[in-house]
Amino acid sequence: KNEVEQSPQNLTAQEGEFITINCSYSVGISALHWLQQHPGGGIVSLFMLSSGKKKHGRLIATINIQEKHSSLHITASHPRDSAVYICAVSPTGADGLTFGKGTHLIIQP
Amino acid sequence: DVKVTQSSRYLVKRTGEKVFLECVQDMDHENMFWYRQDPGLGLRLIYFSYDVKMKEKGDIPEGYSVSREKKERFSLILESASTNQTSMYLCASSFWPSEQYFGPGTRLTVT
Numbered sequence: 001k002n003e004v005e006q007s008p009q010n011l012t013a014q015e016g017e018f019i020t021i022n023c024s025y026s027v028g029i030s031a032l033h034w035l036q037q038h039p040g041g042g043i044v045s046l047f048m049l050s051s052g053k054k055k056h057g058r059l060i061a062t063i064n065i066q067e068k069h070s071s072l073h074i075t076a077s078h079p080r081d082s083a084v085y086i087c088a089v090s091p092t093g094a095d096g097l098t099f100g101k102g103t104h105l106i107i108q109p
Numbered sequence: 110d111v112k113v114t115q116s117s118r119y120l121v122k123r124t125g126e127k128v129f130l131e132c133v134q135d136m137d138h139e140n141m142f143w144y145r146q147d148p149g150l151g152l153r154l155i156y157f158s159y160d161v162k163m164k165e166k167g168d169i170p171e172g173y174s175v176s177r178e179k180k181e182r183f184s185l186i187l188e189s190a191s192t193n194q195t196s197m198y199l200c201a202s203s204f205w206p207s208e209q210y211f212g213p214g215t216r217l218t219v220t
Contacts, residue, residue: 001168030206031206033208033209035211042199042211042212042213042214043199043201043211044211045208045209045210045211047208048206048207048208086151086152088152090206092206095157095159095165096142096144096154096157096165096167096168097142097144097152097154097209098154098168099151099152099153100151101149101150101151102151
């Protein structure tokens with residue numbers, strides 16, 4: 001069974017700061033997902049990646065398959081980025097996800 | 110927009126009751142999933158299905174069963190609800206291989 005570790009568990013930063021959230025996993029995978037959950041809100045998929053790097057607006061996700069490690073970066077952070085960010089992995093891409101415990105991010109104005 | 114809907118946002122049931130949670134998706138996705146989310150434990154996979162009438166156990170299937178009679182609908186059944194099944198239940202769907210789309214969740218309380 002894959003173990004997914006995220007760090008940090010909690011992060012408070014000032015508006016405009018560059019944010020990095022890390023994720024490591026123990027067993028080889030076919031895909032890694034980054035998800036966002038706002039307080040009281042549903043879960044939204046931000047990225048699914050199996051190699052390299054993806055960018056969407058101010059969000060960037062990278063993965064290093066050899067090191068079993070991924071990072072989610074937020075540039076020019078904004079209070080609306082405050083949410084829980086969850087890393088999840090999929091062994092084959094078609095089966096269910098194994099999740100990290102999440103990183104609770106607060107961006108203060 | 111992909112829509113994944115769940116039958117109830119909040120549900121209160123008594124211990125021993127049979128509980129049905131319904132999930133419907135409108136994007137013709139092959140794969141559907143049921144997860145539960147608990148403070149301190151995060152999200153965990155209960156069951157998933159990759160086709161009609163097909164099902165696979167996830168990490169915590171005990172006390173649950175599922176039904177998928179139509180492609181768009183995936184039901185989670187608590188055969189005899191217990192207090193340790195009080196949780197937030199989330200349904201998701203996807204093509205393979207693709208991102209998963211989550212429903213809004215059902216907060217179930219078993220008293």
